[in-house]
Amino acid sequence: xxxxxxxxxxxxxxxxxxxxxxxxxxxxxxxxxxxxxxxxxxxxxxxxxxxxxxxxxxxxxxxxxxxxxxxxxxxxxxxxxxxxxxxxxxxxxxxxxxxxxxxxxxxxxxxxxxxxxxxxxxxxxxxxxxxxxxxxxxxxxxxxxxxxxxxxxxxxxxxxxxxxxxxxxxxxxxxxxxxxxxxxxxxxxxxxxxxxxxxxxxxxxxxxxxxxxxxxxxxxxxxxxxxxxxxxxxxxxxxxxxxxxxxxxxxxxxxxxxxxxx
Numbered sequence: 001x002x003x004x005x006x007x008x009x010x011x012x013x014x015x016x017x018x019x020x021x022x023x024x025x026x027x028x029x030x031x032x033x034x035x036x037x038x039x040x041x042x043x044x045x046x047x048x049x050x051x052x053x054x055x056x057x058x059x060x061x062x063x064x065x066x067x068x069x070x071x072x073x074x075x076x077x078x079x080x081x082x083x084x085x086x087x088x089x090x091x092x093x094x095x096x097x098x099x100x101x102x103x104x105x106x107x108x109x110x111x112x113x114x115x116x117x118x119x120x121x122x123x124x125x126x127x128x129x130x131x132x133x134x135x136x137x138x139x140x141x142x143x144x145x146x147x148x149x150x151x152x153x154x155x156x157x158x159x160x161x162x163x164x165x166x167x168x169x170x171x172x173x174x175x176x177x178x179x180x181x182x183x184x185x186x187x188x189x190x191x192x193x194x195x196x197x198x199x200x201x202x203x204x205x206x207x208x209x210x211x212x213x214x215x216x217x218x219x220x221x222x223x224x225x226x227x228x229x230x231x232x233x234x235x236x237x238x239x240x241x242x243x244x245x246x247x248x249x250x251x252x253x254x255x256x257x258x259x260x261x262x
Contacts, residue, residue, distance in 0.1 A: 001139045002130050006107065010117045011128065013056035014103050017049040017087060018121040021094075021103065024048075025122065028097050045094075046070055049087035053105060057083055067108075069213050082108045086213035090189030099123060104191040106216030111238050116217025118195045127195040127221060135224035137199050144227035144247040145200040153181045153250050156193040158207030166208055169262075173206075176261035177254065194218025197245055198225040204246025204254040208232065215243050227251065232258065 024045040050070045057064065065076030068085045076082065083105060088094060090101030099122035106116040118127040127142070129135035135142040147153050155177055160166045177184060185202060187193050190210055196202045198221035207214075219237050222229040228251045232242035244255055 001136055002128055002133045004130060004133065006115055007117075007128060007130055007133075009057065009060040010105050010107070010115060011119075011126065013053045013060075014105055014117050014119045014126075016056055017052040017103055018119055020052060021045060021049050021088060022121050025094060025097075025099075025101075028095065046088045046091070049103065050085060053085055053087060053103070054083075057105075064107075067212055069211065080110050084108060084113075084213045084216040086191060086211075089191045089214060093188045098188070100187055100192065101189055102192050102195075104213060104217045106213075106220065108212075108216065108238055111236065113216045113219045113237060116220040118191045118217050118221070120192060120195075127198070127217075129198070129217070129221040129224040131220060131224070133224070135198055135221045137195070142199045142221065142225040144198060144222065144225045145203050145250070147203050147247065148249045150180050150250075150253045151182055153203035153253070154201075155181045155184045155250075155254060156197060156202045156205035157184055157186055158190055158193070158210070159186050160209060164209060170208070172261040173258050176257045180253065180257050190214040191218055194245060195221055197247075198222050198227065200225075204244070204250035206232065206242075206244040206254060206258060208242040210241055210243060212238060212240075218245070219243075222246075230255075 047070050063076045063078035065082040066074040086104040089104050094101040103119045114131040116129050127137045193205050197205050219229045222245045227247050229245040231240040
């Protein structure tokens, strides 16, 4: 387990927000009878959780900047440090009562992601990582999988939703992946999927069109768990949209499959 002051600050903030979200998640079924209720309710749950996280982090680390899903970018007086926050990743799962969603918080320092927390509140799984200190899930050390044969690998992915675009490219890429790997999974939460790769539950993952709050925490986890994290758009991770990660062989094999479909 990581017991640094930084990790204590991050986990405390996430746990405070999780209590609010867990209460809200328990109300989703009752809201299904309302025409506009569920969507509006999720938006309010998002905003409330983000406010809780931001307040806790501002109190503990005054001057740090923020990159947030709901509130956008907030410049801090400390130009070296920025928090990347997704108060509710896996919103569609949350909305439908599917227990696969999370809170994600990461710290960027001098243009590098150095610490991350992903909390799956529904299953009470806490994934954490800090540069140089390892990666853990509920006090157990995480390592990427040791699989070396693509035909034995399970690949995670994100599917572009309606209105997002990129569907023709995705279908080409999916076709290339399905012919080389054992199987694929679409779970509905990028942050959790990447954490699963770090924990060895899946062997590699790719998705296009993300924001940093979707993958910043996971990027730290993958590297601290012995894997590789890269981009598909040639950008640095702190400004990338298209990402890829896995154990070394899995990431390389997945990258080759995607390239063949381009």
